[in-house]
Amino acid sequence: MTDAWEIDPAYERYIGRWSRPVATQFLRWLAAGPDEMWCDVGCGTGALAHTVLRTADPARVVGVEPSRPFAAAARAGTDDPRFDVRSGTAESIPAEDGEFDRVVSGLVLNFVPHPIDGLAEMCRVTRTGGTVAGYVWDYAEGMQMIRAFWDAARELDEATANLDEGVRFPLCRPQPLRDALSTAGLAGVEVHPLDVPTVFADFDDFWLPFLGGQGPAPGYCASLPALRRDALRDLLDSRSRRDDAGRIALTARAWAFRGTVSR
Template identity: 40%
Template structure:
């Protein structure tokens, strides 16, 4: 799968959902003035922007393994300490932050337990370490219509249901295995109104993430059949889609 894409392409694909989710996630992690927080797997900076609004640029750091995303986050949030790097090897010292957050990234980590353990390492004692992942196992992610249509055309396609962290139990288990205490979870729903089918569909054509890879792999004829099936499912628009993310947090 690829996230070596421009920040704007990712925003058109997922930013319309990750933006409002980031606000709810920051509320749930009790991010408040005076804290210092790191956004792990920051992407183009949806959660980073929420943190900056609440804490100021000098109290926020961010990291991502994609150079285009790091460049986009730096451009959008001047003054934030944005670094290129992986969650599994964070470039900060122990106890550097009050909170560490990973929004929609744990299921893409090469080693989620190690990544969350690193987040625990850089957070002071009793600070929150938190993560969100769409309910992939329950098929309640924003990509649900796409995966339903793919299943009609290719019943053997794995989709994203088996990704680590894609259910409440899986996400909680990852935090517990990373050594976090008092782990708890919540559901964070997000509803987005799409003005037209074309507005919803176009971002899937840019090869972003597993969904973009699946669409690209179909070839021109397969994409045409997929689009026909999706138009049948969704109609011309406008329409609302509600996605549900699981959020889990634990004490360092």
């Protein structure tokens, strides 16, 4: 099953709304200075790039994105003249050697076919002494909405084990991230947890985004016949803890990483 990244409103309902508060925490941790040149690799609909524009006072932000609909959504999300989007991937960034002070990526590295090659390419377009940084979800434990989905899916069908993002993406843990950044030649590598609340108004607010087909869990959900999808929904519904107002309060953990280009 191929992960789909084409329908930007569905992505926003599913993950985009949670990636924005993570981006804010990430940039606070990164402690960037003003007037720097930034590249956001895999910028998607613009969650991280737009947050850089709002909070980091950059000289320029270049997004790199292979999906045309997502790139269009990123462009439409701001009229800031410092922002542009180029077509490309983490392993083939359309930029000159050392063009940027900071090269970042949000929720991307685990989807890169060869992550170390992607990191090496990010290093190439970063100046000496510049920073390569990003963040990924903690699929194995801390990203609770996705963890709950796969736990229920595997209970109903153990054959889904190899689709579980906690299994698919072993990179998304502190030590594998440190190892990957060090292997790519980055110095001073750090990994740090970022936790944000993900509060759903009711069960529909939790469940319906999984029907949008964007990303691994929604893609799997969309592939199910109706009866199996209903069984998955009912199991998740029965396990959801609600407060007195009917809200489902979860948290999402991401692992932020950074290193210095020291060639």
